[in-house]
Amino acid sequence: MQMAHVADWKKDTVAKLRNIIKDHKTVAVVRVDRIPGVQLQNLRAHLRDRMSFMVAKKTLIKLALESMKDEKPGVEKLTDILDGQAAILGTDMNPFSLYKILNSNVQPMPAKGGEEAPEDIRVEAGETSFPPGPIVGELGKVGIPAAIDKGKVIIRKTVTPVKKGNVISRDLALALTKLEIFPFQVGIALDGAWEEGLIYRPSDLDVDMDAYKQDLITGAQLAMNLAVFTAYMTPKTAVPIIRKARIQALNLAVNTGILNKDSSDLILSKAYGEMLALAGIMSAEALDEDLRALVAGAAAAQPASAAPGEAASGEEAATGDGGKEKEAEEEEVSEEDAMAGLGALFG
Template sequence: MVSGKNAKVEEVKKIKEMILANPIIGIVNMQNLPMAQLQRMRKKLKDDLTIYMSKKRLIKIALEELKSEKPGIEKLDDLLKGMPALMFTKENPFRLYALLQKSKSKAAAKAGQIAPTDIKVTAGPTPFAPGPIISELGAFGLKTKVSDGKIEITEDKVVVEEGQEITGELASLLMRMGIEPMEIGLDLIGVFEDGSIFGKDVLAIDEEEYFNNFVQAETWAFNLAVEAGILNSKTTELLVQKAYRNTRAVSIEANFLTDDNADEILGKAERQMKSVESNVDFSKVPEAKPEEPAESSEKVEEQKDEEKPEEKAEESAPEEKPEEKAE
């Protein structure tokens, strides 16, 4: 017969062996999970993960003893809350979290339960007729008015914050309002992988939002690559087309005639000619005067021919010889 002490030693040993044999170890909170629901989930997820329940104290011992063999594993100690259980898998932590979230179902709140998230009552009509219910709603800070014979909530209001206990009065009110804030399923608190701990705040991603973010990032990267002239499999065709259009536009602007742009340049010249023709009144343009014959050379000749009488007389008078003296 195995003694209680030996049984605990064997249990710790088993936990350590399972931790060492699996790359990904998760901590789940089993609190408020009905046994029937647990059995259904185990059967549904048996190909993806293994759930192992043990005493919290024994799990702590196993984690502490493994910190040298698996550094960082001891950090899971801080995640042992509620009714913890170990989960072993080879699945990607983010896919694992999404898988567990999809397997959950909604349920009404019960007195004494802890709110998994902020529980909010949104503005809008209620099924209640005016009466004492107005005071009940007001006790939780809900503002109301009467509309079409029914009570209407006028503003959104968080009636209990995450981690707080749900009172019997609030649980009853939420049930009558048809609000089911609780989720029945495996609550994944955190996951250990390669020395790192991923909490639920990291694992809880909106797949649609992330997909849209990736699409947006791709669009920005594409536009940046095109603007910077970076050639790759997605931008080459567009950049070549852009370069062709720019080159063609420059050649047309510079009137550089090619086989490709001849029609545009000739069309441009024709449009400019018609623009000038439409803006100029040729009837008001003065006619050119006929050129006068050149007279300057003839006048020069005349001046040469016309000489002063004195100069002419001097030139024609014979030279006087001196008289010879009589011997």
């Protein structure tokens, strides 16, 4: 039985496709439907430095993918995704970066007529660049109200000549092109990508990178807080955990009166403040001359520090006594706390 002859150009094409698959970390199948030749060449030229790209018949692409399944396990699954006019794309970028770059390299394309509108097409009111002429009637014919004003054609009001999903007529397509309204965007559409044995579909790759980055930052912060709170020691958490423990130990030492080189100044300051608070509620006859001077100095300092707040409150300034009563209430301490303060001060 005579074997069918395989054309040399088919062998060459499969060999080139295999090289693209073999030489790159990421392999993708893409669609180039509806991309005019000029736009496709522009896109290929723009992306050439970052990826290899080859349009071929789907049967040849399938042969190339299936022949590489031993070297790149799972890559043959891309054959199930092939659709439309297909191409193989190889790159060393990860699939997420590839998807983002392809989506950012789309080009506007005018309507030809007969297509469905991808969205509501609006024509804004305002001046055009056209001089008076047949264009007025052409625009009016497709539902775009035009008139002549000061020697130029104007659009009298904003209109939507075609809604999303409705067919764009040939006459409307010509009018939109003249107004430089291009309702379509053309680009290389990624249908699927392979990397390290995994297949990624567009739904997997359509990620808001800014939101994803913020989620990572928030997650790292929450993880750090949890690790520090639970004293989970790692190279990253060791310093915050030790710093937190030192603050807690110092706070315990101050509140329990344990004297050491770090806590002594704080304990004395605390005792000094409690002593002044106690002296402030005692009769003046019970205080010696030095204590009376200290109490008077503290009382004089408090209104000065409170002056900005009092100036901002007209009601308190008018009554005069309200603010002082509030301060007195805040300064009151229990007799037990006051005696503890004197004990800490005088031993």
